[in-house]
Amino acid sequence: MAEVILKNIKKVYPHQEPKKRKKGAEEKKTNLLVTDEGVLAVQDFNLEIKDKEFIVLVGPSGCGKSTTLRMVAGLEEISGGELYIDGNLVNDVASKDRDIAMVFQSYALYPHMTVWENMAFPLKLRKMPKEEIAQRVSQAAEILGITQYLDRKPKALSGGQRQRVAIGRAIVREPKVLLMDEPLSNLDAKLRNQMRAEIIKLRHRINTTFIYVTHDQTEAMTLGDRIVIMRDGVIQQVGTPQEVFNHPANQFVAGFIGMPQMNFYDAQLVKDSDGKYAVELEKAHVVLSEDKQANLARNNVQPGPVTLGVRPEHLVLTGDADKMITGKVEVSEMMGSAVHLHISACGSDTIIIVPTTELESASAFSIGSPISFTFSGSTAHLFDPETQKSLEA
Amino acid sequence: MRTNSTTKLRNADVQTKRFGLGMITPTVIVLLVMTAYPLVFTLFYSFTDYNLLRNLRQPAEFIALKNYTDLLTDPYFQQSIWNTVKFTILAVIFEMIIGFAMALFVNCLKRGQKTMRTLLLLPYLLPTVTVALSWRMMLSPNYGIVNQVLTALGLPVFNWFSDIHTAFGMLVLIDVWQSAPFVFLLLYAALQSVPQGQYEAARIDGAGRIKILFYVTIPNIKNSLALCALLRTIDSFRLFDKVNLLTGGGPANSTSTITQYLYNYGISSLDFGFGSAGAVVMTILVLILSSVYIKRAIQ
Known part of the structure; x- marks a missing residue:
């Protein structure tokens, strides 16, 4: 029940003394910025999280999302910048005094305590009266459906049940901010989907500010009010799931959000005789939609080479035969409701999703057979080939 | 088929x-x-008056429980049992507390853990004879550094190993000095295996350092603590080398342990029948002591 403001937050890990390296040991490759001070794990992190908002930090491994969360939790020192929770500067406030709760990927339950004791522990430390502890624990247990396990020790529970207990331990406190660090990563796919739905329900029952870290874009898209996409310690884009999906700020975001990944091609941006922008790729000449025209014109984009991105579900197999891109089917994956076609075209790998309902027969795409496809002007995303930034933003 | x-x-x-x-x-x-053979042999001879010197001429005779009654009614033996128990309790308590403190200290060091670990382990690596002799030199009333320092400070000096007030305490001190590193090593290894996540969760849940120690650290390493206490109890109970080298049980039997008593009255005098009875009594005492831990471990 509080807003969280991160102002120019920075995390620097000082250089380690060079250790003797074993012969043949490879140096770990990262693209993190290295300065005289050390390695910049997070830099210029600016974000205002509104009261009761559900924010998801998402990005590949090592992008600094967990480090950021741990700085909010007070588990990592903040190297620079200011962190406000509920209007108070908390850079130097200990974790226990920040009124936050956290759910860990490893659950981090206390193995020697029963489920009840685990959940009551934070309340006991705050010297809450026994009746209130009992009431809060049983209420949280009911919300999470773990009432029948209250007398058990964590080792007698399954992964999903343990994660519920960990969430229970966090929500009994009724914290100002609830932090979750990849809480579903240790669960199997089915349980993960189930728990994801439960977190959405939970979110509506307990009104608090959530900061959720994940590397899974499905979790990010389904849970977040807003998504923060990070890479190499830098925020790439902040926006609602729809915004980042429809208007990715750069090629990285476009590739990261969406499953399967967006297809990218080296294409040409041209201006037709009537002054309209169009993209040319092989024989295809696609005139862009009105809103894209306006965006490009506003940014005064000049014709020339661009990186074209089209999502697999936006590539279509029907159109004017003379103006289509041609390729060869390499793999055809039957997914039930759709077929994922892997095609080699324009010198790169392309994926097309074809709904099963549009297919005459599943065997229509035998390996090696030629195929042609195109796209519409409203589904094309254009990026600067050098800066990789969106030309429409 | x-x-x-x-x-x-x-x-x-x-x-x-x-x-x-x-x-x-x-x-x-x-x-x-x-x-098995020595055990049966010992048990058998504990019921005879087998004495190596005398039995060169006449065979050992069966004397039933006489060795046991002699032993248990001997005030020297009673004092030796009391000394052993007192020594074990004091040594184990101090070793556990100091060893655990050392482990906590080294575990929270950000740099130099390896160096510190090696340095702290040194006393345990030394042979007991070396330890005993170097302490005897340090505590010597004539040329020992301890008395020299005390004299320089104008404090009273002692003849540490011959004074009835200090001899026992010195033995405890030397044993703690040598064996606390063993406790340190075992508990340090146990501390390393406590998941970091639990500490972090406890910090966020609102626990301070002391609460974390009692609610997270100790419960997580309690099996190692119990094992360590068991090993040290058994070892302290069998204390012999330091006593034999430094005091020989004196002064006035004040440092005599069960093993030292058996050595004096059973081995030195070649009265093996009597010595065997003492060995059986000691084995039973050790078994009783460790049964508490063993039962716990099985559970």
Whole structure:
């Protein structure tokens, strides 16, 4: 029940003394910025999280999302910048005094305590009266459906049940901010989907500010009010799931959000005789939609080479035969409701999703057979080939 | 066909069993010769008046429980038992507290853990004889550094190992000095295996350092604590070398342990019957002591 403001937050890990390296040991490759001070794990992190908002930090491994969360939790020192929770500067406030709760990927339950004791522990430390502890624990247990396990020790529970207990331990406190660090990563796919739905329900029952870290874009898209996409310690884009999906700020975001990944091609941006922008790729000449025209014109984009991105579900197999891109089917994956076609075209790998309902027969795409496809002007995303930034933003 | 295959299976089973027996036989023989035989031998002689000097001329005679009654009514033996118990309790308590404190200290160091670990472990690596002799030199009333420092400070000096007030305490001190590093090593290893996440969760849940120690650290390493206490208890109970080298049980029997008593009255005088009875009593005491831990461990 509080807003969280991160102002120019920075995390620097000082250089380690060079250790003797074993012969043949490879140096770990990262693209993190290295300065005289050390390695910049997070830099210029600016974000205002509104009261009761559900924010998801998402990005590949090592992008600094967990480090950021741990700085909010007070588990990592903040190297620079200011962190406000509920209007108070908390850079130097200990974790226990920040009124936050956290759910860990490893659950981090206390193995020697029963489920009840685990959940009551934070309340006991705050010297809450026994009746209130009992009431809060049983209420949280009911919300999470773990009432029948209250007398058990964590080792007698399954992964999903343990994660519920960990969430229970966090929500009994009724914290100002609830932090979750990849809480579903240790669960199997089915349980993960189930728990994801439960977190959405939970979110509506307990009104608090959530900061959720994940590397899974499905979790990010389904849970977040807003998504923060990070890479190499830098925020790439902040926006609602729809915004980042429809208007990715750069090629990285476009590739990261969406499953399967967006297809990218080296294409040409041209201006037709009537002054309209169009993209040319092989024989295809696609005139862009009105809103894209306006965006490009506003940014005064000049014709020339661009990186074209089209999502697999936006590539279509029907159109004017003379103006289509041609390729060869390499793999055809039957997914039930759709077929994922892997095609080699324009010198790169392309994926097309074809709904099963549009297919005459599943065997229509035998390996090696030629195929042609195109796209519409409203589904094309254009990026600067050098800066990789969106030309429409 | 079916009977054929079952016979084959049964043959294979018999072969596996035979192979297994063959593999454990050498171990069983060694165990019988080295452990079971001396045990039975000791038990048997504890009921006789077997004395090596006398029995060169006449055979040992069966005297039933006389050795045991002599032993248990001997005030020197009673004092030795009390000394041993007192020594064990004091040494184990101090070793556990100091060893645990050392482990916590080294575990929270950000740099130099390896160096510190090696330095702290040194006393445990030294042979007991070396330890005893170097302490004897340091505490010597004539040339020992301790008395020299005390004299320089104008404080009273002691003849540490011959004074009835200090001899026992010195033995405890030396044992703690040598064995606390063992406790440190075991508990340090246990501390390293406590998941970091639990500490972090406790910090966020609102626990301070002391609460984390009692609610997270100690419960997580309690098995190691119990094992460590058991090993140290058994070892302290059998204390012999330091006593024998430094005081020989004196002054006035004030540092005599059960083993030292057995050495003085059973081994030195070659009265093996009496010595055997003492050994049996000691074995029973050690078993009683460790049964508490062993029961816990099994549970």
